[in-house]
Each structure stands twice: as C-alpha cells, then as structure tokens.
Amino acid sequence: MKKIILWVGTGIVVTGVAFFIPSQTGSIWPSVIASSIAVFVYLIVLMVVMLPKITSGTKRKMMGWTLSLLIIGSAVSAAISYVSTQRQADTLSEIRYTIDSKVAELYVKKPMLKTLRAYHSEDRVDDSAIGSLFVQKYDSLITKDSLFAHEGIKDNKMLTIYLAKANQDSIVLITESSYIDGKNADYQNFSGARGQYQTKGILTTNGVHYERTN
Amino acid sequence: MSEQTKQSDTYSWLPWAVAASVTILIAVSMAFLDVLPENISLMPWDRASGVDTMRAINEFSDGNIDMGNYWNARWWALGGIILFFIIGPSMWIFTEINNEKKPEPSDVLNKGLGWYVGTVLVALVLLYAVPGTAVKAYIFQNTWESADKSRTADQIRGDLLTMGLELSEQYYLSDGKVETLNLKHLNSKPNDAYTYVLEKDNQDSVMTVYGIGNIEVGNPEFKNANGQKGKMQLTLEVDPDGEIIQFVNENTNKP
Numbered sequence: 001m002k003k004i005i006l007w008v009g010t011g012i013v014v015t016g017v018a019f020f021i022p023s024q025t026g027s028i029w030p031s032v033i034a035s036s037i038a039v040f041v042y043l044i045v046l047m048v049v050m051l052p053k054i055t056s057g058t059k060r061k062m063m064g065w066t067l068s069l070l071i072i073g074s075a076v077s078a079a080i081s082y083v084s085t086q087r088q089a090d091t092l093s094e095i096r097y098t099i100d101s102k103v104a105e106l107y108v109k110k111p112m113l114k115t116l117r118a119y120h121s122e123d124r125v126d127d128s129a130i131g132s133l134f135v136q137k138y139d140s141l142i143t144k145d146s147l148f149a150h151e152g153i154k155d156n157k158m159l160t161i162y163l164a165k166a167n168q169d170s171i172v173l174i175t176e177s178s179y180i181d182g183k184n185a186d187y188q189n190f191s192g193a194r195g196q197y198q199t200k201g202i203l204t205t206n207g208v209h210y211e212r213t214n
Numbered sequence: 215m216s217e218q219t220k221q222s223d224t225y226s227w228l229p230w231a232v233a234a235s236v237t238i239l240i241a242v243s244m245a246f247l248d249v250l251p252e253n254i255s256l257m258p259w260d261r262a263s264g265v266d267t268m269r270a271i272n273e274f275s276d277g278n279i280d281m282g283n284y285w286n287a288r289w290w291a292l293g294g295i296i297l298f299f300i301i302g303p304s305m306w307i308f309t310e311i312n313n314e315k316k317p318e319p320s321d322v323l324n325k326g327l328g329w330y331v332g333t334v335l336v337a338l339v340l341l342y343a344v345p346g347t348a349v350k351a352y353i354f355q356n357t358w359e360s361a362d363k364s365r366t367a368d369q370i371r372g373d374l375l376t377m378g379l380e381l382s383e384q385y386y387l388s389d390g391k392v393e394t395l396n397l398k399h400l401n402s403k404p405n406d407a408y409t410y411v412l413e414k415d416n417q418d419s420v421m422t423v424y425g426i427g428n429i430e431v432g433n434p435e436f437k438n439a440n441g442q443k444g445k446m447q448l449t450l451e452v453d454p455d456g457e458i459i460q461f462v463n464e465n466t467n468k469p
Contacts, residue, residue: 004308011300019292026281027269032262032291039299050307055314063310066340067303073343074299080350081259084357089270091361096274098368102375109379113386113458120386158277179277207383 007050011042029082036078040071097180100159101197104175105210107150107161108201111138112171112208119205129168130205148173162190164200171203174213182214189214229325229333236330237337256298257342258291302335363431363469366408366446370425371461373404374450377423378459381412385419385454392416397423411439421452424465436467 018038022030047067054060115134118124128136135142141149148161158179165172174190180197182189189196198214244256265287269280309329380400388394393416404410407428414421424439427446434444447467451460 004304007308008300008304011304012296015295015300016292019288019295024288025283026279027262028265028284028288028291029262031288032258032295035292035295036258039295043299043303046304046307050311053311054307059310063307066336070303070336070339070343073347074339077257077343077347077350078259080347080354081263084354085263085266085270087358087361088267089273091365092270092274094365095368098372102372105379106375109383110458113379113382116383116386117454120389207387208379 007046011039011046014042015039029085032078033082036075040075043067043071097197100156100177100180101199101212103153103156104159104161104177104199107152108173108175108199109208109210111148111150112173112201112203115171115203116207130203131166131168131171134171134203135166160191164190169204173201173203175199175201184214187214229329233330233333233337236334237341240334240338241341256290256294256338258294261287261291261294298335298339302332302339305329305332306336307332360469363429363446366427366429367448367468369405370408370427370446370448373402373408373410374423374425374448374461375459376402377404377410378450378452381421381423381452382454382458390419390454392419392421395421409440413439419453419455422465423450423452424448425450431469432467438467439465 015035015038019031019035021034024031047064051060051064054063112134115130115137118137119130119133138148141151142163143149146163148163150161153159153161158177160176160178162174162176163171164174175198176189176191176193177197178193182195182197185195187195187198189198196214198212200211200213202209265284272278272280305328309326309332313325313329377397377400380402381395384395384399385392392414395412395414397410397412404425409426411424411426412421413424425448426438426440426442427448429446430444431446432444436444436447438445438447445467446469447465449462449465451462452458453460
C-alpha cells in the first residue's frame with residue numbers, strides 16, 4: 001500500500017509540475033503536452049520497474065502489451081487532436097482572410113465601377129468630372145470622419161473603408177482590416193493602427209487601380 | 215489438484231469479464247446517456263482541442279485573441295491525466311503483484327476493489343486509444359479532404375470575382391465592345407492551378423466566366439466548360455450593364 005501511494009504520489013507531483021510550467025493563459029495545449037510527456041515517461045518507468053515483479057510470464061506479457069498499446073494509441077490520438085486543432089485555427093483564419101480581402105475588393109471596386117459606367121455612359125446628361133460624379137452618387141454613404149459606410153459591410157466590425165481622397169479627377173478608397181495582419185508589422189495604417197492589412201483603390205477616367213498596400 | 219484450484223482455473227476469466235462489462239457500461243453511458251455535463255470530455259487532448267476550437271471561433275467572429283485562463287478546462291485535463299494514466303495503470307499493476315503473493319482465494323471474483331478500479335480505468339483508456347483513435351483518424355481524413363475542397367472553391371470564387379470586376383471595367387473602357395474582351399488581356403493573375411473559361415456572345419453584354427478546379431466533386435458525370443468531366447466548377451455571370459457580377463448556380467459542380 002505504501003509503495004503504491006509513493007508511486008502514484010510521485011507521478012502526480014511530476015505530472016502536476018510539468019502541467020503548470022507553461023503559461024496558464026490562452027491555449028491549454030502547452031500544459032497538456034508537457035504533462036502528457038511526463039505521464040508517458042512515468043508509465044514507461046512503471047512498466048520497466050514493476051512488470052518484472054509479476055511472476056506469471058503470460059500475465060506479464062499481456063500487461064506489457066496492453067500498457068504499450070495504451071501509450072502508443074493515446075500518443076497518436078493526442079497528435080491527431082493537436083494537428084486537427086491547429087489546422088482548424090489556420091483554416092478559420094484563412095477563411096476570414098479570404099472573406100475580408102474579397103469583401104474589401106468588392107465594396108471598393110463595385111461603386112467605383114458603377115461610377116465609371118455612369119461616366120462613360122452615352123446617356124450621361126451632366127458633364128461632371130469622375131470624382132464629383134462618385135461623390136454625388138455616394139454622398140449618403142460618406143460620413144463626416146471620411147468613412148465610406150457601405151451597406152454591405154455595416155455588420156463587419158473588422159473591415160473599414162475610408163474615403164482617403166476625393167477630387168475632381170480621382171477618388172481614393174482605402175480599406176483596413178483589424179483582423180488580418182499586413183505583410184509589414186511596422187506599416188502605419190490609414191487609421192493610425194500599425195501593421196494591419198490595407199488596400200487602396202484609385203478611380204480615374206482610365207479605370208480602377210486596386211492594390212494591397214500592406 | 216484440489217477441487218478449489220480446479221474451480222479457480224476454470225473461472226479465472228470471470229473477473230476480466232466483470233471488468234469488461236463495467237467498462238462497456240461506463241463507455242456506453244458516457245457516449246449515449248449524457249451522464250457528463252455538456253462539452254465535458256475525460257481525455258485531456260479533447261479538452262485542449264475544445265478550448266482551442268472555442269478560441270479560434272471567438273477570434274474569427276470578433277478578431278480578438280482570447281487569452282483567458284480556462285481554469286475549469288485545465289483542471290479537467292489534469293484530472294483526466296492523473297486518473298487515467300497514473301492512478302489506473304498503477305492500481306492495476308500493484309494489485310496484480312499483490313494478488314500473486316496472496317494464497318488462492320476461494321472466491322475467484324475476489325481480486326480486490328483496487329484491481330477492478332485499475333482494470334476498468336485502463337480498459338477505458340484502451341477503448342479510447344485504439345478503436346477511438348481509429349475513428350478519430352477516419353474523421354480527421356474526411357474533415358480535411360472536405361476542407362481542401364472548400365479551400366479550392368474559395369480560391370476559385372475569389373479569382374472569379376476579381377476577373378468579373380475587371381471584365382466589366384474593360385467593357386466600360388472599350389465602350390461596350392464585348393468582342394475585344396478576353397481573359398488573357400486581364401491584369402489580374404488568377405491561380406494557375408485552375409482553369410478559367412469565358413463564354414460570351416458578341417451581341418450581348420452579359421458574359422459568363424467558369425472557374426474549374428483540379429478536384430472531382432459532386433456529380434461525376436458533370437461536363438465542365440473546358441471539356442473535362444466531374445471537376446469542380448463555379449460560375450460567375452458578368453453583367454456590366456446590370457449588377458456587374460453575380461455568382462449563379464447554373465452549370466456549377468460544387469462540393
């Protein structure tokens with residue numbers, strides 16, 4: 001009885017220490033991995049030291065195989081869970097990137113193209129410059145703080161479109177995502193934030209130029 | 215050989231059968247009878263996965279990386295490791311050693327409570343570690359095959375959107391000359407792993423762009439716009455005089 005308490009007690013202390021070594025905020029995987037390594041080492045030592053004390057050869061072999069299977073199966077299961085979790089997080093992040101980058105492109109280009117269409121239309125009655133045409137057309141969406149509050153992104157709190165420049169001959173719309181990281185972490189974004197994904201769309205009579213700026 | 219020893223040898227499987235029955239009863243109860251609180255898994259890696267999945271979803275929806283402590287999940291994970299990988303196997307081995315030292319009991323089932331607890335705990339982990347892992351590996355394979363198909367569809371959809379918008383732009387700049395429009399003349403560079411086909415009628419401003427993926431999905435008999443069969447296909451209608459672009463369901467073969 002004393003021996004089992006000593007073994008179990010040692011196992012709990014070693015595993016517990018390993019569990020609490022990594023940071024205790026956010027993901028619990030670092031703690032689970034550290035304690036799993038500790039517990040597998042404990043099981044191997046337990047098998048090596050205690051199994052030879054079992055006199056029945058058949059029973060000893062059966063127990064050895066069972067515990068080996070338990071360690072290997074659990075390690076494989078843990079690895080599948082870990083890889084799956086990582087992939088899931090990466091996939092969600094990728095989906096968010098795809099959605100935000102394409103939504104940004106759509107809501108910058110579409111109003112610009114509609115303005116370009118109106119500008120080149122044979123039925124055009126006034127002779128406004130392309131910049132003025134855009135402002136007239138989308139005046140209700142432009143806020144005092146230069147936001148281009150397109151209906152399509154009003155529920156998207158992580159994507160903002162700014163009317164960065166509006167003059168007679170050109171319009172510049174800038175999109176900024178608070179979710180997607182930009183390529184350059186030191187990049188100064190239009191909003192004052194740093195290192196976030198940003199794109200720029202320029203409308204002129206020659207068409208729409210759209211590029212990722214960070 | 216005494217009568218008692220003979221009986222003991224004949225029924226030596228009985229304690230194992232009892233332990234196996236208890237294990238199955240517990241496993242079935244956990245799987246089907248909701249004996250555990252919602253979202254509780256006894257295995258530490260499933261707990262860790264659950265927490266990270268929740269964090270990833272939260273980050274996806276509000277953009278903030280959740281750095282909570284998740285103490286409840288942490289204690290469950292540590293408790294699971296201690297119970298199933300320290301207490302269970304230790305009790306099993308030590309009670310087996312002790313039972314060997316004892317004289318043969320008259321009651322074959324009398325292996326001691328410790329032996330039953332240890333054996334059931336080890337059997338539960340074994341059930342999880344062998345058939346459970348096989349099922350998990352199968353689900354893993356299917357899930358990621360399906361995720362790869364969705365990724366391909368997203369990439370094609372993104373390329374089609376860019377190409378459709380640019381086709382409309384070219385249409386306005388060319389004063390509506392549809393015959394001059396061609397995918398090769400676009401500035402946007404679509405993913406070259408996929409094929410894009412433009413279908414147009416020079417008398418009509420509405421054009422159709424097909425994006426064809428390199429994987430087989432949906433209907434195996436589906437005829438793709440590039441002559442292939444059964445491949446993924448998404449369709450974008452480009453209407454420069456109308457809504458500019460619109461994804462349509464006609465002539466698509468999606469996952």
